[in-house]
Amino acid sequence: MTADALASAVDRLMAQAREDLERLVAIPSVASEERVPVPAGREAAELVEGLYRDLGFDDIRLLDADDGSVVVLGRTVGPVGAPRVLLYAHYDVQPAGDEDAWSSDPWTLTERDGRWYARGAADCKGNLVMHLTALRALRDVEGGWPVSLTVVCEGSEEMSTGGLERLVAAQPDLFAADVIVVADTGNVEAGVPTVTTSLRGTGSVLVTVRTLSGPVHSGAFGGAAPDAMAALIRVLDTLRDDDGATTVGGVPTDGKWTGAAYPVERFRSDAGVLDGVDVIGGGTVADALWARPVATVLAIEGPAIKDVTASVQAEARAVVNLRVPAGVDAADAQQRLVEQLTAAAPWNARITVEPKTLGRPFAARTDGPAYAALAVAMEQAYGRPMVQTGQGGAIPLCVTLSEAHPDAEILLIGVEEPACRIHAPDESVSPDELRRTAVAEALLLRALSAGRGP
Known part of the structure; x- marks a missing residue:
């Protein structure tokens, strides 16, 4: 044979x-x-x-x-x-x-x-x-x-x-x-x-928040000086709801996966989820992975811990990667992400959100x-x-x-x-x-x- x-x-x-x-x-x-x-x-x-x-x-x-x-x-x-x-x-x-x-x-x-x-x-x-x-x-x-x-x-x-x-x-x-x-x-x-x-399609963006002309002493100025790192954290917090599901205004979040299931316990083992930590995303694991959008913070840039000083930061940056399922326009979703992050800057902080990679x-x-x-x-x-x-x-x-x-x-x-x-x-x-x-x-x-x- x-x-x-x-x-x-x-x-x-x-x-x-x-x-x-x-x-x-x-x-x-x-x-x-x-x-x-x-x-x-x-x-x-x-x-x-x-x-x-x-x-x-x-x-x-x-x-x-x-x-x-x-x-x-x-x-x-x-x-x-x-x-x-x-x-x-x-x-x-x-x-x-x-x-x-x-x-x-x-x-x-x-x-x-x-x-x-x-x-x-x-x-x-x-x-x-x-x-x-x-x-x-x-x-x-x-x-x-x-x-x-x-x-x-x-x-x-x-x-x-x-x-x-x-x-x-x-x-x-x-x-x-x-x-x-x-x-x-x-x-x-x-x-x-x-x-x-x-x-899933993908679209990453570079987020930069600026608040001061340069870092200042956290003891002398902290409390009134706008902290760029704290502002960036506030911006990034708009990306998820309380259950951890991604929220980008106008991008559908209710997709259902109809192929092979992904059992929760197998996913926890495959992904190395720590005991007691919740799996996030809403719906089933397969829904969250293959039928719904996700925005992931890939990197945050500020002073490294080894270089820490008692300073209010003047600038902070992050790379955010958005992935969208088939049927969603990746370019449109990326633009909606740019608009949401830009609008979320607190304290009139100066923010730029630059589109980077894009895949349909x-x-x-x-x-x-x-x-x-x-x-x-x-x-x-x-x-x-x-x-x-x-x-x-x-x-x-x-x-x-x-x-x-x-x-x-x-x-x-x-x-x-x-x-x-x-x-x-x-x-x-x-x-x-x-x-x-x-x-x-x-x-x-x-x-x-x-x-x-x-």
Whole structure:
């Protein structure tokens, strides 16, 4: 049976998958708005290019995006009439942060308790390795690839600077496909096959409050001098009601999620909510995560505690990130956030609210043949039915691809699950999730050729 043959092939390839991931995570291709172009980005892109070339992609090249990042683009031509499939991942990663908070070196793949640890092990180099493993297995079993393939791996996804999106908009034919597999999500729980059908849009703002020409002594002036830090706190307090639900005037807050549930106790464990501390947001956990807006204070800037002085602060700043569900205009919601924060400044404090990043929400279609084929492939690979989930994070590329190729089906899957701790210390990937997802993708690609079932 082909399904068993593909699963066996993936099993044989897992040692190579680990070697690929080890090489990839050793390159600190860190992305942030302060690091454009991405340090080590070209080195990582060249490694990805080499991995795909070794796999058999003769038409493989590096494209310079206008944000300074490097995009890897490769193509193969399948049999006459075969569907065109695009496989996406990204090689840039979040900063490691405080490396003392890691149990092992973040840039060295380390195995502990059956998991592989490193920055990018899951998000998103693990997903890239999943693509490579699925394609190797399919080639080994089928003698080639039964579809026309385009592989895309970008280097600025974590920065949200839009280099690849603008490249797609400017040269859509390079990315033409009937089916697009975006490997940058994952399962609601390890071992539960999951497709993501909804992505929240995002819009961040920088808030700056000024009250004095400079800091003044809190003993001599405190009490009458307007405190910029206290004013900022008052402004930020308007973002949530007493239950912790986000309140941005005019942005709907009553959405309901109809896909897979997220049990409260599992969420508490996954998120590390401390004993006795409430889960917030109103409605169910799934409602709060995938169907309703949330405004998160990402950073507050004032004097560090180590630099504390007895002073009333003259200026304070914060970055606020707003995420909105599909069906909500992200640009309109961001503007409403700007207006609300501006109007909330107390004591006639001088306040500026500057829009920063912006990404639109996305809803995938679930009525097409590729979605149906994915459901069958996932069930065969995992031994249980596929479920739907939403994603709190934004992937702006999905909107761009859907506009450039409106007839394409976009499928969002991946190796990630809550225990991966993406964007946090001790990020990891489960080899079992990588293996099962690779089997599912190989089965999907086979099924897409001439409409065959896995």
